[in-house]
Amino acid sequence: MSPLETLLVDEQSGVLTVTLNRPKTANAMNLVMVNELSQVMDYVAKAKVRVLVLQGAAGNFCAGGDIKDMQASRGDSVALAKLNRAFGLMIEKANTLPCVVICALQGAVLGGGLGLACVSDVAISDNSSRFAMPETSLGILPAQIAPFVVERVGLTAARRLALLGLRITSEEALAFGLIHQVAVNEEDLQRQVSAAIAAALNCAPQATQMTKALLHQVGQVDMSDLLDQAAKDFANSVAKEGIEGATAFAQKRKPNWHQG
Numbered sequence: 001m002s003p004l005e006t007l008l009v010d011e012q013s014g015v016l017t018v019t020l021n022r023p024k025t026a027n028a029m030n031l032v033m034v035n036e037l038s039q040v041m042d043y044v045a046k047a048k049v050r051v052l053v054l055q056g057a058a059g060n061f062c063a064g065g066d067i068k069d070m071q072a073s074r075g076d077s078v079a080l081a082k083l084n085r086a087f088g089l090m091i092e093k094a095n096t097l098p099c100v101v102i103c104a105l106q107g108a109v110l111g112g113g114l115g116l117a118c119v120s121d122v123a124i125s126d127n128s129s130r131f132a133m134p135e136t137s138l139g140i141l142p143a144q145i146a147p148f149v150v151e152r153v154g155l156t157a158a159r160r161l162a163l164l165g166l167r168i169t170s171e172e173a174l175a176f177g178l179i180h181q182v183a184v185n186e187e188d189l190q191r192q193v194s195a196a197i198a199a200a201l202n203c204a205p206q207a208t209q210m211t212k213a214l215l216h217q218v219g220q221v222d223m224s225d226l227l228d229q230a231a232k233d234f235a236n237s238v239a240k241e242g243i244e245g246a247t248a249f250a251q252k253r254k255p256n257w258h259q260g
Contacts, residue, residue, distance in 0.1 A: 001043050006033040008057070009040065014050035015197055016040075023058035026108045030066040034087050041093035050208075051200045052097060053193060054116060055104040059128065064111020067138070087112055088144030095119040095148065096216060098209040100200040104193045105129045105170075105179065106186065114178075115145030118152040121212070122196050123179040125170040126189040131178060137165035153178050204241040204257050 001009070008019040018040055020027040029037075044052050056062055065087070073079040094101065094116065103117045105125035110132050117123045117131075133149065135142040142149070142162055150158045157176045160166065170182045181196075183189035200208070210233050217226055241257065248255035 001039055004036050004039075006030070007036050007040065011049070014048060014201065015053065016044060016047075016049045016051070017053040017055065020054070020056045020062050023060070025066060026060040026063035027056040027058075027113070028063040028066040029087065029112050030069045031083055031086065034083075034090050038086070038090040038093060041090060041097060044097055044099060045093070048205075049099050050205055051100045051102060051197050053102045053104060053197070054120070056106060056108075056113075060107035061103070061105045061109045061129070062111075062113025062116065063108040064113055064134065070140075084143055087115075091115050091119055091144060091148060096213075098212060100196075100208060100212075102193060102196050102200075104189055106189065110134055111142065112145060115142075115148050117179065118145070118148040122181075122200075124181040124183060124189060124192045124196065125173065125179050126183040126186055127170050129170045129173070130167045131161075131170075131173045132165060132167040133161045134165045134167075136163060201257075202254065204237075204245060204255065207237055207241050210237070 008021045010017045101120045102122045103120040109129050133142045153176050173179045183192050244255050
């Protein structure tokens with residue numbers, strides 16, 4: 001990857017940890033950050049990354065889009081649409097990454113930050129987080145995140161969030177499935193994230209990748225065709241990673257997976 005201005009990246013043993021790093025703006029996304037996140041997503045899709053962890057610096061995850069960026073382009077509707085769509089393209093990439101995506105959430109989880117949380121495979125928050133779609137209260141649309149919020153929590157909950165601009169707590173976010181786990185403090189958050197990483201690494205990389213692709217096709221592909229292909233993929237997996245999985249199970253040990 002090229003040098004990054006708005007992100008901190010650490011890669012160890014198949015786990016890539018990305019920290020949104022604009023703390024003075026509560027890690028609000030400007031176009032530079034969006035482009036850099038897109039670059040990271042491209043890297044993850046091609047590299048042997050097993051787990052992607054997204055987190056924010058200085059006690060906030062992400063306060064959404066940078067208002068200054070938007071206002072700087074307010075006289076140019078083409079530029080604004082391009083900026084908005086760039087975020088959408090990035091979050092589409094994040095949504096379909098072949099690895100496990102974990103979001104570690106604190107403080108502000110607003111707008112685009114909430115959108116990122118909604119495309120994670122595992123979202124873990126501490127009790128400091130506040131979640132919101134504040135766009136309508138600012139006179140704008142949650143244009144790129146709304147479909148992902150609907151996919152995550154359903155139309156009824158998404159309507160309430162989007163149309164009232166409500167700020168909700170971690171416990172409320174947990175109640176309707178926006179997040180999966182709540183930690184009592186930052187230390188507990190890191191413990192739960194570490195446990196989720198360990199669980200992900202215990203699963204076979206190719207089986208994980210193919211399972212995630214299968215899940216994304218539900219409702220998009222004819223069910224009979226989907227199950228026909230899934231049966232073939234299942235048979236192939238039994239003859240490949242399934243051998244190590246069955247052997248490890250019989251020997252009562254952790255499997256030794258080999259990536260790619």
